[in-house]
Amino acid sequence: xxxxxxxxxxxxxIVIDVHGLTKKFDGRAVVRNLSMQVKRGTIYxxxxxxxxxxxxTIRMLCGLLTPDEGEGTCLGYDIRxxxxxxxxxxxxxxxxxxxxxxxxxxxxxxxxxxxxxLDKPRAAxxxxxxxxxxxxxxxxxxxxxxxxxxxxxxxxxxxxxxPQLLLLDEPTAGxxxxxRRDFWNEIHALAAEGLTVLVSTHYMDEAERCHEIAYIAYGxxxxxxxxxxxxAGSRLTTYVVSARSSEALNRxxxxxxxxxxxxxxxxxxxxxxVAGRDAVALEATIAPYRAGKEFEWKHSAPSLEDVFIELxxxxxxxxx
Numbered sequence: 001x002x003x004x005x006x007x008x009x010x011x012x013x014i015v016i017d018v019h020g021l022t023k024k025f026d027g028r029a030v031v032r033n034l035s036m037q038v039k040r041g042t043i044y045x046x047x048x049x050x051x052x053x054x055x056x057t058i059r060m061l062c063g064l065l066t067p068d069e070g071e072g073t074c075l076g077y078d079i080r081x082x083x084x085x086x087x088x089x090x091x092x093x094x095x096x097x098x099x100x101x102x103x104x105x106x107x108x109x110x111x112x113x114x115x116x117x118l119d120k121p122r123a124a125x126x127x128x129x130x131x132x133x134x135x136x137x138x139x140x141x142x143x144x145x146x147x148x149x150x151x152x153x154x155x156x157x158x159x160x161x162x163p164q165l166l167l168l169d170e171p172t173a174g175x176x177x178x179x180r181r182d183f184w185n186e187i188h189a190l191a192a193e194g195l196t197v198l199v200s201t202h203y204m205d206e207a208e209r210c211h212e213i214a215y216i217a218y219g220x221x222x223x224x225x226x227x228x229x230x231x232a233g234s235r236l237t238t239y240v241v242s243a244r245s246s247e248a249l250n251r252x253x254x255x256x257x258x259x260x261x262x263x264x265x266x267x268x269x270x271x272x273x274v275a276g277r278d279a280v281a282l283e284a285t286i287a288p289y290r291a292g293k294e295f296e297w298k299h300s301a302p303s304l305e306d307v308f309i310e311l312x313x314x315x316x317x318x319x320x
Contacts, residue, residue, distance in 0.1 A: 013040050015165055015196045016061060018072025018079065023056050023065060030056045032219040034070070038198060038212075043191050045210030046200040049312055053219045054200040055095070058167050061198070062090045075164055091158035091166045095173060097150045101143035105134055105153055108142055109160060116161040128156035132186065148179025155186065159195075166190065168199040172206065184209055204305045215311055222311050227304055236263070236302040236310060237282055238275040243295050246270070252295065259285045264310040275306050 261281025
């Protein structure tokens, strides 16, 4: 293979390639100088608190919003000038159920198939119903479906046209754990067939199922990579602390918060996670508490949730 051919193949493997994206509303930067690349067939997780710019970024990528600054491509199309082409090849599942509540499952899918201009919308609807386990619910009215079944219907609608890229904006909010697990099994099956998925989520178990993740807080991209790379990059030293009473743990939380070397103190069930990036300063601060017998300290590898909480704690809310 020649060098130009290799370079072209490498470029074809990148579905999203954007640099320096900035978007402001009323003078406030909602997304600030964001750059990212997403590879073909990847499930890319977007994490961050509410109002951090995740939805705004997704809308810029699929041509619904024009960035104030920055440039890039989505599926090889320019995100500024080729927005109509991008929309033809992208499936977008919004946070809120956006199909027709008074139509049945079958009617919704057939209607969406006609909007997409599919040659055989009825056949496409039947295939989606079978693939997503909606058989037997074809004639059920959408507003009668539970959250999990509505989620499956919405996923069926946004994949009906066989898109190359699927954008999911907090798709499992308010859905029970089994429905979330079933949904993610379907997402992995789609990715195995070559579909690229960008999904925003607040759930750590979902983030851990992504091939790569990015953490965005109040417009700034703070970390990205595989889960292992993000955890390692945090450089957190973490302890799990237990005690005989919750009162003792509450007191310890108050006493450690803001102390040198302590970047995070957070309750996890009947224990505390205490973590910091400066291991020497952290050890010096907790030494008096470790010397006594009131608390039990166990060194632990940081979890993704530890990293998430620590990043959130140091992020600056752009509304303030």
